[in-house]
Amino acid sequence: MKKILNYVFLMVGICLGCFACDRNTIESKAVMEENKKIVVYQVFTRLFGNTNSTNKPWGTMEENGIGKFSDFTDLALQEIKDLGVTHIWFTGIPHHAVIRDYTSYGISNDDPDVVKGRAGSPYAVKDYYQVNPDLADNPAKRMEEFEALIKRTHQNGLKLIIDIVPNHIARNYEGKNNPEGIFDFGAQDDTSVEYSKNNNFYYILGESFKVPKPNNEYKPLGGEEHPLSDGSFDENPAKWTGNGSRKSQPDFNDWYETVKINYGIKPDGSKDFPELQPHFMEADYKEHHDFWQDKDVPDSWKKFKDIALFWIKKGVDGFRFDMAEMVPVEFWSYMNSAIKMEKSDAFLLAEIYNPREYRNYIHLGKMDYLYDKVELYDTLKNIMQGRGSTDNLIQIQQGLSDIGQHMLHFLENHDEQRIASPEFVGRAEIAKPAAVLSATIDQAPMMIYFGQEVGEPGAEEAGFGSPSRTSIFDYIGVPHHQRWMNNGKFDGGQLSDAEKSLRDFYKKLLNFTISSPALAGNYAEIHAFNRENTEWYNDKVFSYVRWSQDQKLIIITNFDKNDSFGFELQIPASIITAWSLKDGDYELEEKLYGNVNAKLYVDQGQAKVRVDLDPLESWILQVR
CATH class of the missing domain: 2.60.40.1180 (Golgi alpha-mannosidase II)
Structure with a gap:
């Protein structure tokens, strides 16, 4: 029985x-006509071109080195394209908090007590209208250098996306480069109330912010003396922390380096803005855009729409939206429809981890693509680690049959463990079957993380955090990737035979992926x-x-x-x-x-x- x-x-x-494939065929007619899938190459910008191999824990830029915009030469970009890539996601572009003295360029110093690592988290943005000064050969010309990279990327036949982090910003946010008429975050807030619709932040009345108590004897900068590292940060009244903590002293594991943005969600969870009716699930972005034209929306909505359009007009082709599900879907309808009105082919990717919300963020939020982390990635990880069955893949594809073309597949990114790390499977080749499946099972885009194609294990003790993930918080070299980079020749001249073979596998797979009807x-x-x-x-x-x-x-x-x-x-x-x-x-x-x-x-x-x-x-x- x-x-x-x-x-x-x-x-x-x-x-x-x-049945699902028939539906997907109809819905993906435009993709079929183009006869080309999307392959995204995520690169951590400050790490890519670094040739320094010192890798001292908590090392400075001078000790451990750093990559620059200029390291993405025509040769480097062409080699990335030849790997089978169509889009580059440059991670860490907007100016974020960093422990380095740039006061001669009109930039204030950041406090190590509210910065993770020495080089800082790219998800604690300090100024949305400027780029990270670390990445420029001449920090005074940093925006011009990034604009040149945009042009160079396009000239090499690639599109580029950057991060926007709408849920939270750095505690020490200073919009010193705002366009005319743009007020800074919080500049017009009423700080005498916990919540107001047009406040950009939530406030903890009567309390000042307190630096969290560290875990495991953690010390900022590894214990190095610094004039601002005194266990305190001036913020009064305290603001809600980025992950939603309402404590004036957040936990060390909270996103304590950031503050939560107010999108018109009251502290009791009710909404202070119009909600979309069910028929908008079927409406296109133009109808969504029309809906919002006469609506009174919270001030934070307007600020982030202006930020997105600023970058689109710079030539950016789209965005990866950090922790998108922590921001109401109505905001995404408002902003994404405005982006599409400016650039109809903009690439909009959301970091989403709640499968129950997938269809809302696609159809109501007008996202093009969502992370396929919770279902396909997690299932493949279990299979690779010998704890799962391929039988489970059937119901995943069935369950996503109506939206499968919107689910971006990956095996690595900056948040996940490196495949070759002992904490994952300890051997990069074990991911080959999962890579083939991820790249070919449906119409959805495939993404790889720089270094994945040569088996990077993420083994460095960089400072903040622990190995298995290449550090996003500190200055560090990426050894396997550096062997491929070969001091700027980008020819794999220092790779082992096994590393060359692995990259050859990815190159054949990805090029087939983008050319197969x-x-x-x-x-x-x-x-x-x-x-x-x-x-x-x-x-x-x-x-x-x-x-x-x-x-x-x-x-x-x-x-x-x-x-x-x-x-x-x-x-x-x-x-x-x-x-x-x-x-x-x-x-x-x-x-x-x-x-x-x-x-x-x-x-x-x-x-x-x-x-x-x-x-x-x-x-x-x-x-x-």
């Missing part, structure tokens, strides 16, 4: 998968069918088909790092019918490395192909 129920469940999954077309999983009907086929492998009018693909991955698997992979009759294949033998071309001899045998509408997968091997088979 159990086997029969499993069979029914798996067969229903196949049907839903085929089938990957912008239909999807159906065949895993369930083979689990029920194919001997030796198990939950360490996963298989599916992708197709368009001009290309038919069979994709199968082996997640097992030790065992090979051989079996007769079966293709359901429904797929053969959809592909209009007649009985006979069909040559198959393997698209990753082309070293597989395989044939598809079709007999009376049934089809099979002999598969022999080595550990961690994937085949992308194209029907000739």
